[in-house]
Amino acid sequence: MSATSPTDPATSAKAVSAGVPSLDVDPFSAEFFEDPxxxxxxxxxxxxxxxxxxxxVFGIARYTEVHAVLNDPITFCSSRGVGLSDFAKExxxxxxxxxxxxxxxxxxxTRAVLAQVLSPTAMKGVREHxxxxxxxxxxxxxxxxxxxxxxxxxxxxxxxxxxxxMGLKQEGRExxxxxxxxxxxxxxxxxxxxxxxxxxxxxxxxYVAAQCQRENLAPGGFGxxxxxxxxxxxxxxxxxxxxxxxxxxxxxxxxxxxxxxxxYCLARFPDQLARLRSDPTLARNAFEEAIxxxxxxxxxxxxxxREVELAGHxxxxxxxxxxxxxxxxxxxxxxxxxxxxxxxxxxxxHVGFGSGIHxxxxxxxxxxxxxxxxxxxARKVGKIEITGPVKRRYNNTLxxxxxxxxxxxxx
Amino acid sequence: MPSITFIHPDGRQxxxxxxxxxxxxxxATRNDVSGILAECGGNAMxxxxxxxxxxxxxxxxxxxxxxxxALLDGAAAERRPSSRLSCQIKLAVDLDGLVLNLPDxxx
Numbered sequence: 001m002s003a004t005s006p007t008d009p010a011t012s013a014k015a016v017s018a019g020v021p022s023l024d025v026d027p028f029s030a031e032f033f034e035d036p037x038x039x040x041x042x043x044x045x046x047x048x049x050x051x052x053x054x055x056x057v058f059g060i061a062r063y064t065e066v067h068a069v070l071n072d073p074i075t076f077c078s079s080r081g082v083g084l085s086d087f088a089k090e091x092x093x094x095x096x097x098x099x100x101x102x103x104x105x106x107x108x109x110t111r112a113v114l115a116q117v118l119s120p121t122a123m124k125g126v127r128e129h130x131x132x133x134x135x136x137x138x139x140x141x142x143x144x145x146x147x148x149x150x151x152x153x154x155x156x157x158x159x160x161x162x163x164x165x166m167g168l169k170q171e172g173r174e175x176x177x178x179x180x181x182x183x184x185x186x187x188x189x190x191x192x193x194x195x196x197x198x199x200x201x202x203x204x205x206x207y208v209a210a211q212c213q214r215e216n217l218a219p220g221g222f223g224x225x226x227x228x229x230x231x232x233x234x235x236x237x238x239x240x241x242x243x244x245x246x247x248x249x250x251x252x253x254x255x256x257x258x259x260x261x262x263x264y265c266l267a268r269f270p271d272q273l274a275r276l277r278s279d280p281t282l283a284r285n286a287f288e289e290a291i292x293x294x295x296x297x298x299x300x301x302x303x304x305x306r307e308v309e310l311a312g313h314x315x316x317x318x319x320x321x322x323x324x325x326x327x328x329x330x331x332x333x334x335x336x337x338x339x340x341x342x343x344x345x346x347x348x349x350h351v352g353f354g355s356g357i358h359x360x361x362x363x364x365x366x367x368x369x370x371x372x373x374x375x376x377x378a379r380k381v382g383k384i385e386i387t388g389p390v391k392r393r394y395n396n397t398l399x400x401x402x403x404x405x406x407x408x409x410x411x
Numbered sequence: 412m413p414s415i416t417f418i419h420p421d422g423r424q425x426x427x428x429x430x431x432x433x434x435x436x437x438x439a440t441r442n443d444v445s446g447i448l449a450e451c452g453g454n455a456m457x458x459x460x461x462x463x464x465x466x467x468x469x470x471x472x473x474x475x476x477x478x479x480x481a482l483l484d485g486a487a488a489e490r491r492p493s494s495r496l497s498c499q500i501k502l503a504v505d506l507d508g509l510v511l512n513l514p515d516x517x518x
Contacts, residue, residue, distance in 0.1 A: 115478070120458045120485025284518065288450065348440050348449040359454045367450065 015051035018313045020058070022051040027059075027299065027324070028188045033394045036298065037339070040327035048311035055084060055189050057301070057320040061327035063334035063351070065311055069302055069323055071356040076302035076321060078358060079103045083187030083301055083397075084320060093186050093198055094205065098242050100250070100358065107357065113234055114243060114361045117225045123364050130161050131372040138376040142410050146387060149267070149404040154260030157373055162252050162365075166244075167221020168211055175207035180253030181395060187300065188396020208248050212241035222247060251362050255369050257296035257400035258287065262374055265290045265341045267384040267406055272343050277411065280378035286343040287370030291352035293341045295326030298399050300354070325351045326399065382411040413507040417444050417462075420515045429502040435511060436460040436498035446513035453498040458482040459517040460497040465510035469493055472500060488514030 015022045023046060025039050026032060032039055043050055043061035050059045060066055069076045078101055081087045087096060096102075099110040116122075137157050141147055155177065163173050182204060185197040210216060217223035223244045230240040266273040266286070276286050304319045315321070329350050330338035353360035360366065388405030415435060417425045429438035439447040439460070448459035455478050464472060475483075475495065483494050497511065 112478075115456070116481065120482060120487075122485075124485065346440060346443070349452045351452075353451075355452060355454060357454075359451065359456060361456075363451060364457060 014316065014319070018049065018051070018058070018315055020049045020051050020313050021046045022053055023059075024053050026054045027052070027322070028055075028191055028193070028396050030394060033392055033399070036326060036399070037330065040324060040330065043324060044327055044331060049313045049315070052322065055322075057084065057322050058315055059322040059324065060310070061324040061331075063328040063331040066323045066325065066328035066351055067349075067355055069310070069321060070351065070354055070358070073103060073107075073302075073357050075305055075308050077103045077305045078107070078302065080303035080318075081301065082358075084189045084322075086303060086318070086320060088303075088318065095242065097246055097249075098239055099246050099361070104357065110235060110239065110243060111357065111361065113226060113229045114246065116229070117222050117247075118362050118365055120364060122222075122225075123368050126161075126165055127368060127372075130368055131375075133157070133161050134369075134372040134376045135380075137373070138380050138408075142380060142408055145409070146405070146407045149263045149406045150260055150393075150401050151403075153263060153373075154256050154400075154404075157259060158252055158255045158369060161369065162255065165222055165365075166247060166251070167218035167223045169216060169218075172207045172211070175204045176248065176252050177256070179204040179208050180249060181398070183249045184253065184297075184395050184397035186396075191396070193394060193396050208245060209241075211248065212244040214240070217244065247362070250360075251365065253398060254296060254360075254362070255366050257294075257398050258291055258366055258370055259373055260400050260404070261294035261296055262287050262290035262370060263377075263384070263406075264390075264401060264404055265293060266374075266377065267386050267404070269341050270383075272341055273381075273384060276343050276374065276378045277382075280375050282343050283375035283378050284367060284371040285345070285347065286374050286378075287367060288347045288350070289341060289343055289345050290370070291366075292329045292335075292345075292347050292350035294399055295329050295352050296399055297352065297354075297397060298326045299324055299397055325354070380411055381408050383407075383409040385409075413502045413504060413509065415502065415506070415509040415511065417446070418510065418512045419446060420513060431503070433502055434498050435462070435500040435502055435509070436496070438502060439497060444513075446517070447497060448517045449498060451498075455479055455482060455496060455499060458486040458496060461486045461488060461514050461517060462495055462497045462500075463491055463493045463512040463514065464495050464500075465512065466493065468506075468509050471506070475499065486514070487516050487518050 048065050052059045182197040182201050185193045188194050214227045226243045227240045230237045276282050302321050306317050308315050332338050353363045385407045387407050391402040393402035413429050427442040436449050450459045451457035479496050479499050483490050
């Protein structure tokens, strides 16, 4: 990508003409990944709209503006990419998504298909199995006592239910997490994380492309359900594999980091674990609050389709706007005690799953996985202790851990 | 400002004042009406703001979309002819006095 130099007078002129503060922070740097909250506060307090010199884009970090932009998909479009790369100027690194990177009316049709495949009714069909698998996983981990909550719990549990629910073959599943990591790194700027991920992507891309084909998806799974909608004429036979690809891109690493966030919260805040144990029906809300608190998906971009005023600032056509979901989810203008993890909080309205027409289509599946895992922990676990160094995993979009050594003791 | 009444499964009535242009779900969460979860925040994606609309009001609400219809099939509590998602009920003056019954569960 030909990133314009930050000192280019034309780009500084955009910030000046918009009348917004210009900041030098890099939200795709190791410094940021280690502690985003301090920089989030700087971004929020600088103004409702800021200019980010490093990547020559507008940024928004307050709840009101993030929510407003998410809910105006005609002005702030997705079809030019939801990462930094502008598809109007640059070829996408992979064939463009027909749901995530699409606008109405094209988006409306594909969205309806995935919304039906992952509907409340569909969740009823997998709930019992997901619940039993979570309980068995917690029993197994309690027997071990000490383990890595990332690999052995946050990754292991979704890996034990999601690929089967999709209808994937056993072979090759080790490609799923690297592929997802690649997809989420690729939304970021052309930094080392993105470049290296794309350079190493060939085998993972080949695996995913093959698994999206009908003959590789077991009957009854979510993948086969997408293909069935092609038979019904709702989508074309060429579109079906691309929609399966969306499920494989966004359906696993997100729940891994969501469950990882929840366990990390319960390990750090024993009073909240105690509250959850006293009332296991709080499990679903405890998961939702972890999504608000940690925001496993930190950022997405939109591109303006016209000149627009945002919070009184002028933004021209064709400008990328970076939305800080994690900052919006801790905006003190919207949330009381935003930096407190509270399993009883009324979380409705958080933007951890986005908002509006592109709001996470798999949110019910994510909540189901999170709820049944936390409910199993609430009933069976007495204590969680962090027993070693906590290591963060760096990704341009996803916030999560590389390693979380813990000991879990039975109730 | 329209005033609406939620009736809890135990018969308890809760009257709240809604802001103009708010949805019944938004008014409920803002006034902390237990029994309205609204997990998706009003995006018609989760069916956890399910209500039973009082008979006399049913015909006065705008028709439901196909999305809402499909979601209600998956609602946790029994679906009835009076079932609606409260996030899809926009409140205006003509709905002043609206009565909504809460189901026994949303999950």
